[in-house]
Amino acid sequence: MAYESDLELGDQVYHHETARRWLLSAAYTDSKLWEAREKDPQNLAVLANTMDRTYDRNLPVSSLTVSRFVDNISSREEVDQAEYYLYKFRHSPNCWYLRDWTIHSWIRQCLKYGAREKALHTLKNKVQYGIFPDDFTFNLLIDSYIKDGDFKSSCSVVEEVMLQEAFDLPSTQILSLYALGSYLATRPQLTVAEERGLGASLLLCGLKQDNTVGLSAQLLGNALLGKVEMLKGIHAVFKGMPLFWGRGYLGRALAVMEKAACCEVKLSKDTLDYMNDLLQELSSTSDSDSGEESGGDEDKKENAVDEDDQAEQAKLPQYASRFKELSSQLESQGKVDSASFQALVTVLAQQNLAAVEKPDLEQYNSRIQAWESEKRQLIQREKEMREKAEQEKQERLAAKAAAQQA
């Protein structure tokens, strides 16, 4: 793991012990509170049968049935069955009413029975399964991936958080920045789509934090998105993502640097290096492109590229020179922090994570209470409706018997 390298040997043992505490504490990820709710034991086969029959008769299935099914999962195969029923529920008229606690318990059950990839798969296809977890659930999922060192999957979860624009809790922000920083520190080869996702998550997460980490994240995010914009055009950047449609992401990255120059905040060195490499790469590709363009079948491609995108590409040398100016200015002002982005994030996490976990836990408690009361209300309502249906059936039978006798 990258954080081991920038510590002295003497500290290694200490940090191994406290390593777990950097991320979410045991109290946060503990499932005791969740297990302590009142159980509603139901036979899964019976529930499945009821649901199948209701779907066959084209009647709507209630969200209570689905939530009972997900709550009573007890093995890995049943996780697959629950996935099927979640899919069916999403494609039924009641898809709006999928409850928050059902989604939360689905993710918890997946983590419990080792079906984390399944949870990630349903999260990625949230359109088909309707899984929109809340902040606490996102934190749990990201944390479980970070603890196992699987930074790529944790980055995909962070992308999902970005698509929901759910970076409200500071704990979520810290965790996502940690995941992103660790992933980038492994220097992976990124495709254009991955770059876009990473850039967007860095940008949206960085906008919420007002310190070195936040600004560096914004800078990196804008730089990555600017690269995608140069290569593929602005429409490829914001389609399907909650991003601004205005051109000039590299310009906005430079604006972040200017902001750092005039305010109290520093920027981390490796983000500036990264941006430098990026700009050089882009200039070299654009030079080679303009050298090769001579054939007639290049005309078609030029028509496809928008005029405004071409104007943007023409600004690239301007951006490169402005970047050199600004980075030298920042270095002279001493605003460049030599620690790596990931080291900064780990420091931030160490300082703040324990503090921000507490209000989260309290909110989680109150939320569980609210969910419990809502569930009880639903069960009550279902019972009443069943009794009423029974009563009406009895009356009808009595009326029919009376009519037959007469």
Add this chain to the structure above:
Amino acid sequence: MVKKKRLRLIAEMARKIRAYRELKSRPRESQKYALDYETMRRPHTGKMLPVLAWQDVRRESRLFSLLAGMRMFGVGRLFTRKSWLEEHTEPSYWQITKVKVDYTSENMDHGKAWGVLTYKGKQESEVKEVDKAVYHDWRLVPKHMEQQFTDFEPLPEPPVRYVPYPPLLRAMLLAQQKKTTGSIVTKEPSLPLQRDVLLNKDYFRKLEQERQRTEGTLV
């Protein structure tokens, strides 16, 4: 002297059954608005989309393509249209309040939405159905841009200009005034160059309703 009309009960029943069956089998939104992106045709009617829209259809997304991937189908979020962004500098957007999704669609991609429109900076007062939700024109306003997007300082409206009436109409007005008040000392009648009432479908429908209410029945 017309012969008495025969009571065709079975035909009546058949008519009702046919109407019911047509109601039950009417095409869903997902079937009606499905689109083949290669040939730009709608499979339901076989019609082709207008050529000027092809580039937009390839590049942009429909409202529900955006709503399907959002928590609670994007209720409470703001959505703009690319054509509004290009035409008007003042912000125009819909804030979604209610969504009815067509659950038979593959990616929950179709349906109807209701919301409050803010057109060119002026917010309307009531919830209406989102017009042209099937157009490939929609963009989500990200949360971090919402404040910047909706900040709008309306320019002060220029003062209403007044114009003299045409001579015949002016003479008629003055004659009527003389009949009612008996004096010609009033100031020059002038016509304000401002339309108080927007003459659209809603206005005429409301007029009809008002007239029906006041007139009552014919007899």
